[in-house]
Amino acid sequence: xxxxxxxxxxxxxxxxxxxxxxxxxxxxxxxxxxxxxxxxxxxxxxxxxxxxxxxxxxxxxxxxxxxxxxxxxxxxxxxxxxxxxxxxxxxxxxxxxxxxxxxxxxxxxxxxxxxxxxxxxxxxxxxxxxxxxxxxxxxxxxxxxxxxxxxxxxxxxxxxxxxxxxxxxxxxxxxxxxxxxxxxxxxxxxxxxxxxxxxxxxxxxxxxxxxxxxxxxxxxxxxxxxxxxxxxxxxxxxxxxxxxxxxxxxxxxxxxxxxxxxxxxxxxxxxxxxxxxxxxxxxxxxxxxxxxxxxxxxxxxxxxxxxxx
Amino acid sequence: xxxxxxxxxxxxxxxxxxxxxxxxxxxxxxxxxxxxxxxxxxxxxxxxxxxxxxxxxxxxxxxxxxxxxxxxxxxxxxxxxxxxxxxxxxxxxxxxxxxxxxxxxxxxxxxxxxxxxxxxxxxxxxxxxxxxxxxxxxxxxxxxxxxxxxxxxxxxxxxxxxxxxxxxxxxxxxxxxxxxxxxxxxxxxxxxxxxxxxxxxxxxxxxxxxxxxxxxxxxxxxxxxxxxxxxxxxxxxxxxxxxxxxxxxxxxxxxxxxxxxxxxxxxxxxxxxxxxxxxxxxxxxxxxxx
Numbered sequence: 001x002x003x004x005x006x007x008x009x010x011x012x013x014x015x016x017x018x019x020x021x022x023x024x025x026x027x028x029x030x031x032x033x034x035x036x037x038x039x040x041x042x043x044x045x046x047x048x049x050x051x052x053x054x055x056x057x058x059x060x061x062x063x064x065x066x067x068x069x070x071x072x073x074x075x076x077x078x079x080x081x082x083x084x085x086x087x088x089x090x091x092x093x094x095x096x097x098x099x100x101x102x103x104x105x106x107x108x109x110x111x112x113x114x115x116x117x118x119x120x121x122x123x124x125x126x127x128x129x130x131x132x133x134x135x136x137x138x139x140x141x142x143x144x145x146x147x148x149x150x151x152x153x154x155x156x157x158x159x160x161x162x163x164x165x166x167x168x169x170x171x172x173x174x175x176x177x178x179x180x181x182x183x184x185x186x187x188x189x190x191x192x193x194x195x196x197x198x199x200x201x202x203x204x205x206x207x208x209x210x211x212x213x214x215x216x217x218x219x220x221x222x223x224x225x226x227x228x229x230x231x232x233x234x235x236x237x238x239x240x241x242x243x244x245x246x247x248x249x250x251x252x253x254x255x256x257x258x259x260x261x262x263x264x265x266x267x268x269x270x271x272x273x274x275x276x277x278x279x280x281x282x283x284x285x286x287x288x289x290x291x292x293x294x295x296x297x298x299x300x301x302x303x304x305x306x307x308x309x
Numbered sequence: 310x311x312x313x314x315x316x317x318x319x320x321x322x323x324x325x326x327x328x329x330x331x332x333x334x335x336x337x338x339x340x341x342x343x344x345x346x347x348x349x350x351x352x353x354x355x356x357x358x359x360x361x362x363x364x365x366x367x368x369x370x371x372x373x374x375x376x377x378x379x380x381x382x383x384x385x386x387x388x389x390x391x392x393x394x395x396x397x398x399x400x401x402x403x404x405x406x407x408x409x410x411x412x413x414x415x416x417x418x419x420x421x422x423x424x425x426x427x428x429x430x431x432x433x434x435x436x437x438x439x440x441x442x443x444x445x446x447x448x449x450x451x452x453x454x455x456x457x458x459x460x461x462x463x464x465x466x467x468x469x470x471x472x473x474x475x476x477x478x479x480x481x482x483x484x485x486x487x488x489x490x491x492x493x494x495x496x497x498x499x500x501x502x503x504x505x506x507x508x509x510x511x512x513x514x515x516x517x518x519x520x521x522x523x524x525x526x527x528x529x530x531x532x533x534x535x536x537x538x539x540x541x542x543x544x545x546x547x548x549x550x551x552x553x554x555x556x557x558x559x560x561x562x563x564x565x566x567x568x569x570x571x572x573x574x575x576x577x578x579x580x581x582x583x584x585x586x587x588x589x590x591x592x593x594x595x596x597x598x599x
Contacts (some may be wrong), residue, residue, distance in 0.1 A: 055407065102590050109347060109406055113540050114589045117582045120537070124579045241416070246411060255441035284418025291411045292398050 013163055020152035023141045029151045032271075033223070035264045036158040037216055041237075042256035043165045044212035048205045050250025051178055051243060053185030054104065057112045058119030060238035062092040062210040064229070066217025069125065071227040072140045082157075083142075085218030092214025100206040104199070116238070123233035137228030139222060143160040154223050158216070165212050170253035173210075181205055182251070245292055249297025258299055312377075314448045315570055317558040321507060323566015324559060325459040329520045331558025332462035333535065334542035335551050336467055336513035343486040344503045346396055346409040350417035352532035352539060353424075354384055354511050355518025359527050360424060362519045363433050373435055373519055380515045388511030391416070392504045417532065419590020424529040436528040457521035466555050472509065473551060482506045485547055541585045547594060551599070 020029060034139040069091040070084035081088075103114050127135045143150045172178045175177050180201045192198050221227050240263075248259025266286070270279035294301035322387040333355060340348045365376035394465030395416070399408040437454070464481055474478040481502045484492040494562040512593045521527065521535065538561065564584070 099402065106589060106593055109341075109410075109587055110544070110593045112410075114586055116540075117586045117589070120582045121586070124575065124582070128575050128579070199337055231598060243411065243414070246407065275426075280422040281419050281426070284415040287415030287418070288395065288412055291415070292395065293361040293406050294409050295404075297401060 013159070016057075017156060018157055018166070020155055022278050026148055027153055029148075029155050031264075031268060033151070033155050033158055035261055036155075036162040037220070038241070038244060038260040038264055039162045039257055040158070040165045041241045042214045042248075042260040043169045044209045045241050046169060046245045046250060046253070046256045047172060047181070047209040048202070048257060049209075050252075051181040051185065052202055052205050053181075054202065054206070055112045055242055056115040056206070056209070057238055057242060058115035058122075059209070059213060059241050060233060060235065061115075061119040061122045062096060062211040063120060063217040063233040063237070065092045065095055065218070066125070066214030066223040067227050067232045068132060068138070068217075069214070069219035071140055071221040073219070074140055075138055081218055081222035084218075085215045088092065088218030088221075089211045089215035091216070093211040095209030096207045097203065100203050104202045104206060106158075116235070119233060119235055119238050123229050123235070124176060126229045126233065133227070135229070137226055137231075138221075140225045140227070142225050143222060154219065157219060161212070161219075166210075166253060166257055169256075172205075174254050175204070177201060177204065185251075226252045230239070242288065246274050246297060247287070248300075249299035251296070252299050256296050259297070262298070316567070318449045319566040320563055321446075321451060322458065323563045323569070325451070325455045325562070326524060326565065327352075327559040328459040328462035329517055329524065329558075329564015330538055330562050331502040332465045332513060332520060332544050333517035334539055334546065334558045335466055336510035337539045337553040338511075338543045338546065338548055338550065339469070340483075340507055340510040340571075341543060342484060343506050344396070344400070344409075345405045346507070347406060347413065348510065348543075349410060349413040349536065350420055350532075351510070352411075352518075353420040353529075354514040355389070355521060355535065356424065356529060356532045357420065358384060358515030358518040359522035360428060360433070362522055363435055365495065366435060366437065368510045373436060373599065374457075376514060377519060377557045381512045384515040385508040387510040388508030389504050392513070393509040396498060396507065397495040397503075397506065400438075404557035421529045421532060428529070430528050431462050432526040433522075435522045443529055454523045458520040461516060461520040461523070465513055465520070466551070469509065469513060470551055475491075478502065478505060539581070541581065544585065544593065545588055584585040587599065 008169075016032070019032070024128040035128050041059065041063065047058055051058075054244040066085070070079075070081045072086065073084040074081050099118055103111060103118070105116055126132045132138075132205050145153070166196065169271040172181075177184055180191070180196045180198075183194065183196055184201065217232065220232070224231070244259040244263050245256040246259070248257065248262060249255030267283060270282055274282070291300070317359045325411050333352065337351045339347060339352070339539055340346045351555065358377075360374040360381075361380045362373035365371035365379070366373055395412060396409065399405065399412050405576045419434055423549075432466060435454075440452075440454045442453045444453065444456065473483055481492065482505070484497055485506075489499060492502075518527075542561050544553070545555035545561065561581075565577065565581065568580050
């Protein structure tokens with residue numbers, strides 16, 4: 001990555017980290033918190049989706065599993081979600097390993113549909129199982145802190161997690177694993193003939209891509225203090241993650257970052273200033289426009305315009 | 310619960326619903342199989358036709374079947390235009406399936422919100438003079454409106470089958486599906502054939518939407534709910550196969566109806582999606598994949 005890009009990104013993270021010190025409106029902290037969340041989700045999704053070419057449409061399930069794991073650990077064992085987020089991530093990763101093993105044998109749209117089903121089923125199971133709170137959800141004790149302070153703390157944690165995720169995904173992109181995944185995406189049969197361990201790589205990518213959403217979910221439970229399937233297993237979030245990553249460009253680490261940030265900001269601006277249905281129409285038209293003119297995503301389009309490969 | 314009447318009732322109601330699934334699924338399967346376009350906006354067009362039928366009825370007193378004279382050509386033409394100006398552009402992308410999904414997803418959002426803006430999210434129900442009448446087979450009750458919806462669906466599927474197997478253009482569509490390059494070598498204009506197939510698919514979505522409206526209430530966001538069932542039907546039946554999708558639609562309808570008799574309400578969907586997952590993992594090509 002060019003030195004100027006690296007420096008400007010580090011500068012941006014630094015500025016974002018200092019942002020809460022300027023006493024901005026709490027709403028902007030919440031908004032940026034959500035942007036960071038989508039960055040975490042889209043970036044980690046990209047490991048299996050953009051790099052591997054396996055579009056998981058049920059990824060929100062791992063986020064939800066993370067929230068419920070940490071919420072239950074807090075409720076039953078009193079384990080603080082700041083600590084509990086880690087086992088939450090492990091739980092999501094474990095589920096991904098179990099689900100991924102049979103599902104990754106499917107290709108293309110079939111994989112997409114099976115993961116979508118998985119997310120639906122998780123949503124329905126949680127809603128109907130008393131142990132997990134059913135459709136009442138789980139209420140957590142509010143963080144015992146003044147609201148601005150707690151929002152700022154969550155903001156900084158999520159900023160850090162987003163940065164870690166982006167750095168990790170970038171590292172994977174340039175690693176042997178990333179190369180193997182690209183080969184799988186381009187042509188899986190050929191990759192197999194090259195002795196690339198496709199099954200192992202796919203599973204690894206899938207598990208890793210579930211871990212970060214799990215951790216993010218674990219923290220999110222504490223942030224909103226109330227965990228309910230409609231919120232954390234929301235299918236439209238799942239679809240949105242895919243769109244954000246592909247909108248920005250699935251083949252590079254920068255794509256989901258750009259996609260998540262841009263789409264969140266555009267969505268926020270549209271909903272604030274324009275009537276909701278018209279805003280959504282513009283939102284939808286935007287997808288159509290981007291896919292027509294930039295079918296490989298924004299980052300790839302910009303790179304090509306600049307003259308890079 | 311093991312009452313024969315209840316079982317028969319749920320089975321037959323489910324079967325009638327299945328007919329509608331079959332019609333909607335056939336169009337969806339056609340565009341997926343022939344053009345490799347997963348049309349996420351398929352069900353949304355169905356809702357549009359349902360609204361045309363609704364407004365035709367409430368504003369002008371037209372029978373919903375008459376509204377088809379308006380919606381079918383309108384939707385067919387829309388399909389042609391959409392294909393020519395939007396979808397043909399993405400068939401050149403590296404990943405047709407992905408690009409088409411995103412494109413039609415955007416389209417679905419635009420369509421849904423246009424309808425929301427124009428007609429509000431209120432649930433609409435089509436009630437005609439004969440809506441409350443029913444056919445009685447012993448103790449089993451079959452509503453006339455459901456029967457009409459089913460009849461419409463069967464007519465639609467029959468029409469599509471006739472088109473695909475007994476008309477020149479239809480055979481060209483099948484040839485394009487089986488082997489695009491071979492078809493091109495035969496002098497078949499791929500773009501035009503795909504355009505017609507897509508127009509037909511959208512038009513069938515319209516017919517399916519009206520048929521569905523005979524049975525259930527609807528509003529703009531309902532297309533999301535229908536879409537899940539479409540995926541289920543098409544995957545079980547095998548993408549691109551008209552007969553397969555039709556049979557799968559009937560089967561899914563039957564299973565939905567029967568499970569309504571045996572399972573608590575909230576578990577029906579879990580059962581259906583679980584079934585879809587199992588089928589995908591065991592035999593993703595579907596039952597009738599040629």
